[in-house]
Amino acid sequence: PAEKGVYALYRRGRLVYGGKALQTTLKRRLAEHAKKIAGRRNITLRQMSCRYLTIESDWFVRAGEHALITTYEPAWNASGVGSHIPGRGRPGVRVSKWDREFPLR
Secondary structure (H helix, E strand, C coil), X not given: CCCCEXXXXXXXXXXXXXXEECCCCHHHHHHHHHHHHHCECCCCHHHEEEEEEECCCHHHHHHHHHHHHHHHCCHHHHCCCCCCCCCCXXXXXXXXXXXXXXXXX
Protein backbone atom coordinates (compact mmCIF):
# COMPACT_ATOMS: atom_id res chain seq x y z
CA PRO A 1 0.00 0.00 0.00
CA ALA A 2 0.98 3.64 -0.38
CA GLU A 3 1.37 4.00 3.38
CA LYS A 4 4.23 3.84 5.88
CA GLY A 5 4.93 0.80 8.01
CA VAL A 6 7.21 -2.18 8.58
CA TYR A 7 7.79 -5.23 6.41
CA ALA A 8 9.50 -8.61 6.40
CA LEU A 9 11.05 -10.27 3.34
CA TYR A 10 11.17 -14.04 3.10
CA ARG A 11 13.25 -16.18 0.77
CA ARG A 12 11.94 -19.72 0.33
CA GLY A 13 9.78 -19.21 3.43
CA ARG A 14 12.66 -18.08 5.67
CA LEU A 15 12.74 -14.56 7.14
CA VAL A 16 15.78 -12.84 5.62
CA TYR A 17 15.16 -9.10 5.99
CA GLY A 18 13.13 -6.71 8.10
CA GLY A 19 12.71 -3.07 7.21
CA LYS A 20 10.64 0.06 7.44
CA ALA A 21 9.05 2.50 5.06
CA LEU A 22 8.99 5.82 6.86
CA GLN A 23 10.17 8.57 4.53
CA THR A 24 8.59 6.66 1.64
CA THR A 25 5.73 4.16 1.28
CA LEU A 26 5.63 0.40 1.64
CA LYS A 27 4.69 0.20 -2.04
CA ARG A 28 7.77 2.16 -3.11
CA ARG A 29 10.16 0.45 -0.67
CA LEU A 30 9.07 -3.06 -1.65
CA ALA A 31 9.32 -2.08 -5.33
CA GLU A 32 12.94 -1.00 -4.68
CA HIS A 33 13.69 -4.43 -3.23
CA ALA A 34 11.97 -6.18 -6.16
CA LYS A 35 14.00 -4.18 -8.67
CA LYS A 36 17.24 -4.91 -6.83
CA ILE A 37 16.52 -8.64 -6.58
CA ALA A 38 15.46 -8.85 -10.24
CA GLY A 39 18.83 -7.43 -11.26
CA ARG A 40 20.85 -10.07 -9.39
CA ARG A 41 22.17 -13.54 -10.09
CA ASN A 42 21.60 -16.57 -7.81
CA ILE A 43 18.16 -15.30 -6.73
CA THR A 44 14.71 -14.83 -8.30
CA LEU A 45 11.60 -12.92 -7.33
CA ARG A 46 9.65 -16.20 -7.32
CA GLN A 47 11.73 -17.30 -4.32
CA MET A 48 10.59 -14.23 -2.40
CA SER A 49 7.51 -13.30 -0.42
CA CYS A 50 6.72 -10.54 2.06
CA ARG A 51 4.47 -9.53 4.91
CA TYR A 52 3.85 -5.96 5.99
CA LEU A 53 2.03 -3.93 8.57
CA THR A 54 0.87 -0.37 7.96
CA ILE A 55 1.50 1.94 10.91
CA GLU A 56 0.54 5.61 11.23
CA SER A 57 2.95 6.66 13.99
CA ASP A 58 6.57 7.34 13.00
CA TRP A 59 7.68 6.23 16.46
CA PHE A 60 5.88 2.89 16.13
CA VAL A 61 7.34 2.34 12.65
CA ARG A 62 10.85 2.77 14.09
CA ALA A 63 10.04 0.62 17.13
CA GLY A 64 8.46 -2.06 14.95
CA GLU A 65 11.50 -2.33 12.70
CA HIS A 66 13.82 -2.43 15.71
CA ALA A 67 11.77 -5.18 17.38
CA LEU A 68 11.65 -7.22 14.17
CA ILE A 69 15.41 -7.04 13.64
CA THR A 70 16.50 -7.58 17.24
CA THR A 71 14.03 -10.42 17.85
CA TYR A 72 14.56 -12.43 14.65
CA GLU A 73 18.05 -11.28 13.50
CA PRO A 74 17.33 -11.62 9.76
CA ALA A 75 20.51 -12.54 7.85
CA TRP A 76 20.24 -9.82 5.22
CA ASN A 77 19.97 -7.01 7.75
CA ALA A 78 23.64 -7.56 8.53
CA SER A 79 24.65 -7.93 4.88
CA GLY A 80 23.52 -4.68 3.28
CA VAL A 81 20.60 -5.66 1.02
CA GLY A 82 18.38 -2.75 1.92
CA SER A 83 20.90 -0.19 2.98
CA HIS A 84 21.06 3.31 1.57
CA ILE A 85 24.67 3.84 2.64
CA PRO A 86 26.24 7.02 1.21
CA GLY A 87 29.38 6.21 -0.74
CA ARG A 88 28.39 2.64 -1.51
CA GLY A 89 30.16 1.54 -4.69
CA ARG A 90 33.01 4.03 -4.36
CA PRO A 91 36.60 2.81 -4.31
CA GLY A 92 37.63 1.73 -0.83
CA VAL A 93 34.06 1.07 0.33
CA ARG A 94 33.61 -2.58 1.30
CA VAL A 95 31.49 -4.91 -0.82
CA SER A 96 28.70 -6.40 1.29
CA LYS A 97 28.18 -10.11 1.79
CA TRP A 98 24.82 -9.73 -0.02
CA ASP A 99 26.50 -8.16 -3.05
CA ARG A 100 29.05 -11.01 -3.16
CA GLU A 101 26.40 -13.72 -2.85
CA PHE A 102 24.04 -12.10 -5.36
CA PRO A 103 26.19 -10.21 -7.90
CA LEU A 104 24.71 -7.93 -10.53
CA ARG A 105 23.45 -9.62 -13.71
